[in-house]
Amino acid sequence: MKTNRREFIKSSALASASVLVPGFLKSAAKNFSPKGYNGKSLVIIQLSGGNDGLNCLVPFRNDFYYESRPDIGLGEEDLIGITDHAAFNKNLEVLAQLFDGGNLSVINNVGYPNPNRSHFRSMDIWHSASDADKYVQSGWLGRYLDSTCSPGCSKPHLALEIDETLSLALKGENLKGLAFRSPETLHLLSSNPLLMKEGENNVSQNSMHPQVDYLHKTLAETTQSAEYIYQHSKIYKSKSAYPNHDFGKRMKLIAELIISNSETSVYYVSLAGFDTHVFQKGTQNRLLKVYSDAIKSFCNDLKSNNRFNDTLIMTFSEFGRRVKQNSSRGTDHGTANNIYVIGGKLSKPGMYNDLPDLKKLDNGDLIYNIDFRNVYATVLQKWLEINPDFILKKKFDALSFI
C-alpha cells in the first residue's frame, strides 16, 4: 500500500511535468524583472518579543542606569565603548565594528503615540504602520508591493520573507510577498504532483466567482516564483563561513539571493525569544551573539561580492523594555527603543540622535521622539525610491540617516 502511494506520486509527477501556465498570466510572466526593483535591497530584521535596547546600547556613564538595574546592568567588562557615553553590549561586537567603520546609524527613542504593551498589538502596529487606535489589516511592505505595479501584475518575489509563514508586514491590499524557509522545500511543495496546475483551457478570467480566479492566480504566481527563487538560489552558493544556527542559515540564504541578483527589493527575517521577563542577562546575551555573528558573516559576504553598498539592513523590535529591572532579574514590556540601520552608504552614520533621557520617563518608560513611520518613510523614499504617502496613509517626513 505504501509502495503504491509512492509510485502514485512518482507517476503523477511525470504526468504533471508539462505544466502549463494559464494564459492570462503569460504576459505577466514575460515581464518577470520587476518594475519596483531599483538595484537596491532592504533587509529587515525583526527581533520578536521586545528586545531590551537599553542593554544593547548602554549609557555606561549614567548612574541612573545602574541604579535602575542593580542585577542586570552591564559593567565595563561586558561592554565595547563607541562614544564617551555609549557602549555596545560586547555580544553585539559587529555593531561596534560597523559603528567605527561608518556603516551603522543608531536611531534612538523610536516609538509611536499611545504605545501598546501587548506583543501582538504592538507588532501589529509596527507591521501595518497604523496609529495605535486604528486597525489596518495590511502591512506597509505589502502596500509597497501594491504601489510598485498596477493591478494584475505579479511579482511576489519582490518581497521575500525567510520563514514558513508570511507576516502581516508583507501582506498588501492587493499583492503579497512570498514566504519560504528553503528554496528547495518551496520548490518541492509547489511541484506537488497533485496540484493540477491547469492548462489554458480551464482557467478563465471570467469565472462566475472571482475567488476561483484569485486562488488559481495565487497558485500560478507561487509556482512561478518558487521556480524563479529555486533557480536563483542555485546560481551563487556562499563560500563565506556563517554561524551554524538557524538565523545564520537564513542570513546566508538572503546573501545568496542578493548576490545572485534575484532582483528582490525587500527581505524580511525574524529572530525570536527576546521576551526577557526572567533572568534576562544570559538569554539576551545569547540571542545578541546569534544576531551579531550572523550579521558579521552577512556583511562580509556582501562586501566581498561588492553588494554591501546596495544593501540596507534595518533591525527593530516591537517595543523596548522598562528602564527598571523587575523582581526576577528581567525586564517587563516597555515602549520606545532603538533601531539599527546598517549600510555602506549612510549619510549620517554614527549616533543619529541623543541617547534616551533616563531622568525623563513616562511612568517608568522611555519617551519616544522619533515615530517609527518616519524611519519607514525614509527607507521607502530614499532607498526604495517610492512615494511613501500612499503606503503610510499619512504624511511622514523622511529623516537624514540615508
Next chain:
Amino acid sequence: MVTGLPINYMKTTRKNIQHLFLRSGFGSLPANIEKNISRSIPEIAEEIFSASQNYSSLDFINNPIKGREKKGASAFQILKMIIKSRRETEDLNIIWLNKMAQDPAQLREKMTFFWHNHFSTNVPFSYLMQLQNNTLRKFALGKFGELLHAVAKDPAMIIYLNNQQNHKDAPNENFAREAMELFTLGEGHYSENDIKEAARAFTGWAVNRKGKFEFHEHDHDYGEKEFMGRKGNFKGEEILNFILENKQTAIFIATKIYREFVNHEIKRERIKSLADDFFSSSYDISMLMKKIFTSEWFYDEENIGCKICSPVELIVRYKKIIALEFENDQALIDLQKALGQVLFFPPNVAGWKGGNNWIDSSSLLLRLNIAQALLNEGRIIINPKPEFEDTPDEIDEENDEHILSSDWTIMNSYFTNNENDFDELLNYLVQSSVQKIDRDKIKSLVNEAGADNKIIKMASVIMSLPEFQLI
C-alpha cells in the same frame, strides 16, 4: 417557479443541500445529503434550527477561584501563569474543533464561531476564554441585544478592552470605542464625543478576583452625559440600549452576517430588507438566519461555492469527511497558526479579516499540500512562527515534520469505484465551477496510480484543487 406554492420554490438539489449545510454548519456527509434529497429546503432548514435548540457548553477548565493577578506576583509567576493559560486555551481549542465537527447543534456552533470573531477577544485567562465562549454559545441564536449586553459584562472582554482601567477619575475609552466601531454601529456613525461620554457610562464595570463581573459603585461616574443627542445620568446599560435603538446597528450586523454567510459582495437592497426585519424583530438572530437560508437568492449560483473557507472551516471539514487527526494536538495548533487562524487567539479586536486575506503563497501551498500528505504516509511539514513569550530554548527549529492520519470508512462506504461515482465525488467535494475542472486529467492521474484505493486517490486529487478551498 410556480406562484402560490411558496414552500417549494427552491429546488432540492444535492448542490443546494450541501450549500445549506456548509454555510449553516460545517458541511454534511453524503448519506445525510441523500436522506434530505426528497425534502424541501424549508423543511431541511427547520430541522437544522431544531437541532440547535439543545446544546452543550464547553466545560473543560475549572474556575481557579484563587485570585488571579495577585498583587506582588513576580514576573516569573506571571509568565508561568500566562504560559499555563496558553496551554489550557490550546486544549480548549482542540476540544472546540472536535465539537464543531461532531456536535449535532451545527448551526449554533457556526454562529458561536461567527460571534467569536465578531466579539474578538484574547486574554491569558483560559477559564475566562471558556466562559466567554459559553456566553456566545448561549446567546448565539437569540436576541442580539441580549448578546451585546452579556458580552459587555463578560469578564474576558472587560479585561481585554481595558474596562478594568476605566475609572471615574480617569476614563479609558477602549471598550466604548470598539463597542461602537466594531461591535454595533461601524465607523462613521458616532462622534468622538459619543465615545468619551459612553466611556464615562461604563466606568465601574469591572471583574473581581474570582473572575466575575462586578459593578463598582464608588468608581462609577454618576454625572450627566450627552450621548447621541440625549442627555441624562446614563449608565452603561442605557448606552447599549441607545445603540440598539439606532437602526444602523441592525444594518451593520446584517451586512457582516451577509458577507460571512452569503457572499462577500453585498447587495444593498437585500441588506436593507434583512436589516429592516432584523430591527423590527428586536434583533432576532434566528429569524435573520432563517430568512437567509430560506431565501431563493441564497441558492443563486453566484452565492454557491464563492467563499474561501477559513482555516478552521477547512480543518473541521477534513475532520468531518475523513476524521483528520495528528499524532499530537500541538500539530493541530501549529497547523492553525501556519494557516493564519487559531481559535481563541484572534490577531486583534478587529478579528480575522477573512476572504482573500486567508490566502497567500505559503498558506495556499500548505492548504493544497494537506491532501498530498494523506497519500505520503501522512507526513507534512508545518512550521509556524514562535510565540512572543517563547524562550530561545522553546523555539524548536528542527521538529517541524508532523504525521497526520485519516479514516476513509465513510467515503469508502458511500462512493464506489465507477465512472458515475467520480462525478459524484467531485460534486460532493467541490461546490463551484466543476464544469471547468479537467476531469480527464484527474482521471488519468488516478488511473496511472493503479487500481487500489481509488477513492482515496481521487479524493486526494480533488482536495488538492484550489476549488476545494471554496465553500
